[in-house]
Amino acid sequence: MSVETRRTLTVVIPSYRRLDRLNDIADRYLDQGADEVVIVLDGPHPGWESALPEREGVLVRELPENRGLALARIAGLEASSGEIVLAVDDDVEPGPGLVDRHRRFHTGGDTVLQGYMPVTVPRPRGRDQAPTYLYARDYETQVDGWRRGDSSTILNSLWGGNVSLPRDLYLRAEQVKPSERLEYNEDLDLGIRLLRLDATASFDEQARSSHHHSRGLDAYLRECFARGGAVADLEKRWGERPAQLTPTVTIPAGYNPVLGWVQRRIAARDSDGLVQSAVIVVYRLSGIMQNWRLQDASARLLRRALIMRGYRLARRA
Known part of the structure; x- marks a missing residue:
């Protein structure tokens, strides 16, 4: 991609009580060429200033109260300046070339790229890790559906943590219905709104990251x-x-x-x-x-x- 056509990209990372991993994750995206990383602390995080020292390319926004994932992402969207927003989770580790795969996909239009983020399951399996193993299998079942399905299949089962779209499209989705706090299925809600805007979506298995899911x-x-x-x-x-x-x-x-x-x-x-x-x-x-x-x-x-x-x-x- 030529310098003249290179589109700017902001990575938005909502986070809740995971300060210890954010510096490393932000650095990984910057090393891959992200123009900006916006970290949204979803609620008060005392001492975050020392845990996340100010540096070029990284913006930190601390919300006054816990608002949930969807609204934390919107706070990151509003603080972002990139033409493309790559929304990721704080327990997702980017694979090689992830930022470039997302940036190259967006050449214009109301398009969404669903990246691939297989779950890193613990081995050997522990005695209280069934939730992670079930999550991993459910995710791969959904991936099979994306491989066989079309654009509406992806948007009707959008799975956040590794998803990019133009910033202006995200803002227009807020005009369809503003985000509100949901305790689950925030991504499905966004997908429904994007369908109302006639957006299209693709799945790219090479836009790969690793999801370090953990639930007892x-x-x-x-x-x-x-x-x-x-x-x-x-x-x-x-x-x-x-x-x-x-x-x-x-x-x-x-x-x-x-x-x-x-x-x-x-x-x-x-x-x-x-x-x-x-x-x-x-x-x-x-x-x-x-x-x-x-x-x-x-x-x-x-x-x-x-x-x-x-x-x-x-x-x-």
């Missing part, structure tokens, strides 16, 4: 419950439930009736009960015994049950 069971259960509330929030926001989220809050036809009963029983309670506790015991014991198949099955069972509970309670509120 307790954090995973909280996340599952929050996902249910986010489904209800999106349903209210758009006047209908996005079809791709229906399988997360309903038990499909033909599903094992016993497992369905367990999930409905857990979902019907407003707090932990005997059935949920029993499944958690199975999860813990299977981890000790390294019965990964059983542990994964119990984690999946808990996932839908708690998403259903979170959805029910959010709709009732």
Whole structure:
């Protein structure tokens, strides 16, 4: 790409309580030729000035309160000056040439590039790492869909952490509907808005990064419950439930009736009960015994049950 046609690119990194990794991540993007890195601290981070010393090419914005990922990204968007915005997560490590792959893609028009960010799974597997292994498999399943699908497939399943788009397109998406706090599916919400603008999207497997996902069971259960509330929030926001989220809050036809009963029983309670506790015991014991198949099955069972509970309670509120 000639100097005359080189488009400027800003990397936006929202972060929450991960100060220790931000300097290294910012340096990696600058070393790859990013024109600017904007770090958004999502809420007060006392002492960040010493942890993130001022330097050329890096802007730090500390939000006065925790606003959630979507609004933190918008704060970064507003502070950015690049023609292209590359939105990444603070637990995603850029692969070689990532910035250049995103920059070269954007030659004009309302286009979005979904990069590839496979999950780095721990090996050997520990006794409480089923959430990360499930996340990694779910992600690769979605990637298979992007490989076979079209532009709308990508935007209807946008997966943040390694996504770029023109700054002006992002700003126009805010005019369709301004971002609001969602505890999950922020990327899907952005994808829906971009579809309203007739934007197009591509998936580039060579725009590669590594996702250092980490969840133990307790954090995973909280996340599952929050996902249910986010489904209800999106349903209210758009006047209908996005079809791709229906399988997360309903038990499909033909599903094992016993497992369905367990999930409905857990979902019907407003707090932990005997059935949920029993499944958690199975999860813990299977981890000790390294019965990964059983542990994964119990984690999946808990996932839908708690998403259903979170959805029910959010709709009732």
